Structure formats: structure tokens, C-alpha cells
Amino acid sequence: MRKAFAAVLLLAAPLALARADVPVRTEQLIYSVIAFNGRDYTPTFAPESSSAVYLLAGADSFISLRKTLVYFWPLTGRLQTDTQTLNEQLDGTLEVRDRRGKVLRSISLQRYTFFNVRGEYEQNWKVAVDADAEKEYQRYLSLYRSFMKSIDDYTRANTEYLAKLKEMSDRIESLKASGKDVRALQEKMSSVPRPRQPDEPADYVVPPAPLQQAFVVNLPPGRYRVRLINPDGSVMEGSDKRIICTTPRRSGSVGYQVLPSDKWTRPEESKTPSAVIYVNGSADLYVSVFYQDELNDLAYQKTLDNAARGNPNVFSWVRIQQVPHASLQMSGADGMASVLQERPFTVQQSQGSSLGYTIIPYDPLGGQKSPDLMAFRVPVSTGTRLIRLSARDNGGKPLPESGRQIRIVSPEVPSLVFALLAIIPLAAMIVVLAMRRRYSRQGTTSRAE
Amino acid sequence: MRISIRSGLVIGWRQLFESLLSPGFYVMLSVGLALGSLLVAGFTGSIDSSGFEPQASPLYDLISRSLSGAFGATFVEKLFAEGPFLFALVAAFLPVSVYLAIASVFRFAQEKNAGAVELLVYGPADGTSYILAAFLKDLILSAGSLALIAAAFAVEAALTNLLLGPLFLWALAALFLLSASFFAYGLLCSIVVVSSSSAIALFLGISLVFSLVFAGSFTIVSAPVRTLSSTAAALLSWISPFFYAGMIFRGVQAGSQGAVLAGLLLLAFLSALLVLAGRLIIDAKGVRA
Numbered sequence: 001m002r003k004a005f006a007a008v009l010l011l012a013a014p015l016a017l018a019r020a021d022v023p024v025r026t027e028q029l030i031y032s033v034i035a036f037n038g039r040d041y042t043p044t045f046a047p048e049s050s051s052a053v054y055l056l057a058g059a060d061s062f063i064s065l066r067k068t069l070v071y072f073w074p075l076t077g078r079l080q081t082d083t084q085t086l087n088e089q090l091d092g093t094l095e096v097r098d099r100r101g102k103v104l105r106s107i108s109l110q111r112y113t114f115f116n117v118r119g120e121y122e123q124n125w126k127v128a129v130d131a132d133a134e135k136e137y138q139r140y141l142s143l144y145r146s147f148m149k150s151i152d153d154y155t156r157a158n159t160e161y162l163a164k165l166k167e168m169s170d171r172i173e174s175l176k177a178s179g180k181d182v183r184a185l186q187e188k189m190s191s192v193p194r195p196r197q198p199d200e201p202a203d204y205v206v207p208p209a210p211l212q213q214a215f216v217v218n219l220p221p222g223r224y225r226v227r228l229i230n231p232d233g234s235v236m237e238g239s240d241k242r243i244i245c246t247t248p249r250r251s252g253s254v255g256y257q258v259l260p261s262d263k264w265t266r267p268e269e270s271k272t273p274s275a276v277i278y279v280n281g282s283a284d285l286y287v288s289v290f291y292q293d294e295l296n297d298l299a300y301q302k303t304l305d306n307a308a309r310g311n312p313n314v315f316s317w318v319r320i321q322q323v324p325h326a327s328l329q330m331s332g333a334d335g336m337a338s339v340l341q342e343r344p345f346t347v348q349q350s351q352g353s354s355l356g357y358t359i360i361p362y363d364p365l366g367g368q369k370s371p372d373l374m375a376f377r378v379p380v381s382t383g384t385r386l387i388r389l390s391a392r393d394n395g396g397k398p399l400p401e402s403g404r405q406i407r408i409v410s411p412e413v414p415s416l417v418f419a420l421l422a423i424i425p426l427a428a429m430i431v432v433l434a435m436r437r438r439y440s441r442q443g444t445t446s447r448a449e
Numbered sequence: 450m451r452i453s454i455r456s457g458l459v460i461g462w463r464q465l466f467e468s469l470l471s472p473g474f475y476v477m478l479s480v481g482l483a484l485g486s487l488l489v490a491g492f493t494g495s496i497d498s499s500g501f502e503p504q505a506s507p508l509y510d511l512i513s514r515s516l517s518g519a520f521g522a523t524f525v526e527k528l529f530a531e532g533p534f535l536f537a538l539v540a541a542f543l544p545v546s547v548y549l550a551i552a553s554v555f556r557f558a559q560e561k562n563a564g565a566v567e568l569l570v571y572g573p574a575d576g577t578s579y580i581l582a583a584f585l586k587d588l589i590l591s592a593g594s595l596a597l598i599a600a601a602f603a604v605e606a607a608l609t610n611l612l613l614g615p616l617f618l619w620a621l622a623a624l625f626l627l628s629a630s631f632f633a634y635g636l637l638c639s640i641v642v643v644s645s646s647s648a649i650a651l652f653l654g655i656s657l658v659f660s661l662v663f664a665g666s667f668t669i670v671s672a673p674v675r676t677l678s679s680t681a682a683a684l685l686s687w688i689s690p691f692f693y694a695g696m697i698f699r700g701v702q703a704g705s706q707g708a709v710l711a712g713l714l715l716l717a718f719l720s721a722l723l724v725l726a727g728r729l730i731i732d733a734k735g736v737r738a
Contacts, residue, residue, distance in 0.1 A: 249703065260498035268500040273704075275530035276612050283498040297523045298670065309521070309669045313695070315702065316523040385610055409496045410609050417608060418490055421601040422483040429475030436470055 023071035034062040046306045054302040057221040057245040060127045062214035065090045093229045094215040107215045116206035143201040150198035157195035221247040248293035254402035259286040264357040271317035273401035281382040281408035286375040289326045289391045292317045325394040328376045333386040344371030456574035457581030464586040477548040485541030492533035521669040531614030545594045546628040554635040558645035576731035587632040623697045626716035630690035633723035663691035
């Protein structure tokens, strides 16, 4: 045994020389950015090697300059920040200049918060600064504290309720054992009020972020140069960067999210206005309609993540928010039109060994507090060939670029027909060459005669 | 000039007949159609209950991964938004147009070398007639090929319940004019160099440079790069037929009829300019090799 242990130790000895591959951390002045992307806020950072910060024009975004440690993380192939070791926010003023160097704005640090208030749909972002931010955050804290207090009260009341039930249950059991009538006690037990679980505060979808200081940047479309002016009036070395503010090329177009009833977790989006939705017709579709903006692919990707790659010559449609109270006009190949209304639905996982989901109409009296999706149910079958959709707004007005076709693709691809089509030119060649030979023979014969 | 055009038409007609009597054109057209049909069949096999799912077909999995890696997911999404026919059209027409261009380059340079063109110009025809003839022959054959490919795809679309799509119709016009520009470049190459092999090499080199510059403009990048090579590429793009084809593509995407029309007109203008340049060179140099 000792020999074996010694052998294991001997074999493991070289491992003592092995060390974890710790990435090299370098101190850098970074632009820490929380950028509005048209739909929500995403954090990113621009290291010293990045020359530009990308923002959406006309929307509040937050920039702060920080000294932190930056390292390359090989597993993701990206630069990361080590803010736990060093995270020093720099004080001063952000000077925004145009291309010719003319100072357009000097932005001071402000305390800010951003939050999304609950509405019927998702796009309700608000920004508050300074005193308003403090007020909003305190309001949220007060709501939160009050909710936590009501949770405590509920927990206490629920414990008392359960204890009372247990006590009565024990009494009933003992009375039953002695052969006495327990009906009155049972009735009393069933009439004991059960404490109600408090609802979460419904005011916010995304609560206000804890107050921070940053430069609140809201610029018109264009390219700007920015730098940090220190409190003593000097320019912070290495703080020169460009801000590229982009604006949608087109706004207010309509896209569709398509959820097949058998693949609830894998929605497809139809964003290009001329796009066709091809399906095999094996499942009904649940369709929701959203507004979308068209943004430059590179600029948008870099707004989300400063290290991202994108295509500078392609514009991509970005989903903004669901169209409120839309209706959907649906017509088949025969031209018969019907109007669909948006309905709430609940998604239930299939029970037993079968995998998948079932989408059923939402029952407000059921156990679930809110529906899983608001959508239009479009019945599809393999017998259907074509469904035309067009969305209308709350007033019944057709929405721009909302026309789409759903085409049910024939599953049996006639491969033989495809092959025949491909050999048509070869068949023509055989005919032409045969005719040529025939004519040249005829010519030779007539000359010989 | 009128005599040149008339002679060009007569010679072009004869050359067209000769091309139709050789098997090369038919074989390339069949190859193109087979390729296109394969792509359409692959697309229908990639459709499931939620829509187009490239992973469902090994062919489309490979195509979408390769294109996404180079040009980004947005490019691929737009390419297949209306169905498979835009990509299939390019894939089907490419072998035919390359064959037509190379055959013309080879033939013109060879006939010039052999003194056949010199012989011809002793009659009513001149060098311009010969350029025009080759150009018109290629135009007619490419228009016929596009028509046949479009007809085959229309049948496939009807059988599978797919849609050709509005971008496909624009692409037909754009590809026709794009190939016309390349035919004109081919003729110019065969005029400026002596041997047929040099002409083909020059033509392929020019086409490759234009293709790389075009592909580069749609490649995904991490930052807008401003280097000497990109500046050179930007300058070069003005004489590249792909630049105007890209303008048409972007115009269709942006819903700008003006940009589409401008792209089509500029492509036609570029072809005319190249043919004119060929004529001027041949007038100055003569048709002797």
C-alpha cells in the first residue's frame, strides 16, 4: 500500500510545477457604457484599443470613464474587466466636439437611474437624474420594503394559520377516537380564513437601478469626438474617443414573431417586409406583431457590445415592442378574409413521457397569475397552401409593411421533376447535334450526287 | 457606324448559331440548373413547423454557417428571407456566365491571333463589328439562360409552393446587366493582350479582384477599417460591376426605387463604356495581333 502511495506521489510530482494560466491584467482607462439600444439598456465597455463608442441618437445613454484592469479571456476570446480589484471612476466633464474640434457640449456627471414601468407592453423605459432619480429610487425602496414587510406578515400569519389547523385537526382526531360528534369542529376548521399571499409591486417591470454617477449622453445623429476634462481643466490623457450616434434608416415597420405550437421555445421572426414565412403545416402558429426599426448592422451590434463584429453594408431590423391592441387580417388562397384578435395564452409542458408543449387559452381564474403570451392563433394544416396576413392598429388602420405570406411547403419534393428540369438543356443539345449531323449528312449526299 | 452595327448583327447571329451547335453551353446550363435545383430541394427539406431551419439540411447547414461566418447572420437572413431562389439563381447562372465570358475571350483572342479578324475587316465589317458581334451573342445567350433558369425555378416554385419573390425578379435584371459588364471586360482583355491564354488570365484576374473587393465590402468587421488597401478598394469599386450590383441590392433592401434604377442604369452604362473603350483601342491598334 505504501509503495503504491509513493508511486502515485511520484507520478503526481510534476503537477506541482503546473500553474493556472492567469491572464495578464493591465490597467486601462475605459469608457463604461450603458447604452439604450431601442428596446432596452445594455452594458458594454470600450477599452483603450477601441476608438469609438456607438450610441443610438436621440436617446439617453450613460457613459462613465473608469480606471480598471483589463485582461484577455481566451475561453471567450474577449477582453474582460476586473472591476473587483480596481474600479476608479474619474471625475470631470465630458467634452463633446464636432469633427472640426468645435466644442458642442460639456456634460457634467449626474446621478441617474433608469427603469421600466409596467404597461401593457414592454417599451416603457424612463430615465431620472439627480433629485428625481433619488426620489424614484426611494419610492422603489419604499415599495420594496413595504412588500418585504407584507411578506413577513404573510409568513407569520401563515404559520399561525397552519398551527391553528393542526391544533384543530388534533382535536378532531381525539374527539373521533372518543366517538364524539366532530361536524361542528370540522365546519369551524373549514371556515378559518387562509392568509392571502401578497402580490409583488406591479409598478416596475425593471426596477430602478441603484443610483450611480455618469455622463448622460443624448446626441443627434453624427460622429463626434469626446474627451474627459479633469476638474483642474486639463485633458485626461488617453480619454480621446469618437462617439458614433446612429439613427434608424426606417422606423415603425412591422415584424412578426412566429411560434409554432409544438416548438414554443424556438420562435422565428419575420422581419424583412418582403419575407415569406415558410412552414411545413404540422402545427398551428401563434403570431405576435411588433414594431421594428432598421439600423446599420455594425453600429447596432457595437451598441450592444463594443467588441462585437457586424456588417457595415447591411441594415438589420431590430424588434422594438409589440404593437398594442393590434388586429390581424387573415385571408386564404381563396381570398376569404377574417379578422383575428390578440388573445392571452398559457403554455403547458406536456405531461408524461411525451416531450413538447401545449398552448391553451389563458384562464384568469386558473392558477397562473398572468398569461405566457399575447398572440394571434393562426390555424395551419398541411391542406392549406397559402395564408396572407396583414396587421392593423387599434383603430383598424393597416400598419405599414405588415403584409406577409405564410406558405405551407409541400413535403414531398418531386426529385424526378427537378432532375428532368436540369437535363432539359442536355436533351436540347442531343436534338441539336442530331439535327446537325442529319443536315451535314444530307449536304454530303447531295454534293456527292 | 450603321454598317458596323449591321455587320455586327450579321456576325453576331452567325456566332450565336455556332455557340448553339457546340455542347459546352448546354452542359454548363445543365450544371447550373442542377445546382439550382439542388439548392431548392435542400431548402424545402429545411422547412419545419417553425420555418426555415438550416440545421435540418446538411447542405444548408454548411451554406448558412459559411455565409454567416463571412458576412454575418443578418446577410444570411436577408438572402433567404423570400426563399431559396435568389441564392439558387446566382448559383445556377454563375457557371453559364463564366463559361460564356471565357469562351468569348478565348475565341476573340484566338481569331485575332490567327488573322481571322484581319481577314474579315477587308469586307464591310471592321473591328467594332466584331466586338459588337461577340458582345451581342453573349447578351442573347445570357438572356436566354436566365429565362430558362427562371422558367425552371417557376415550375419548381409551383410544385413546392415556394415564392420566387420580388428580389428574385430584380436579381434577374441585375444579373443580366452584371454579366453584360463582365462580357465587356472580357472583350477588352482579349483586345489589349496578344495571346488567348494571357487574355483569359487577365480577365480572370480582374474578375477575382472585383469579387474580392465586393466580398470584402460585405464582410463582417469589428471596426470600420480605414487603411490604404480599403481606400484602394473604394477607388476600384467605381469600375467594378459588383459595386453597382451591390447598389441595386441595397436599393431593393431600402425600398428605394431610385437607387435600384440608378444601379441598373450605371451597370448598363459601364458595359457601354467598356465596349466603347474596346472600340477605341481596336481602332488605334488595329485588328492585327
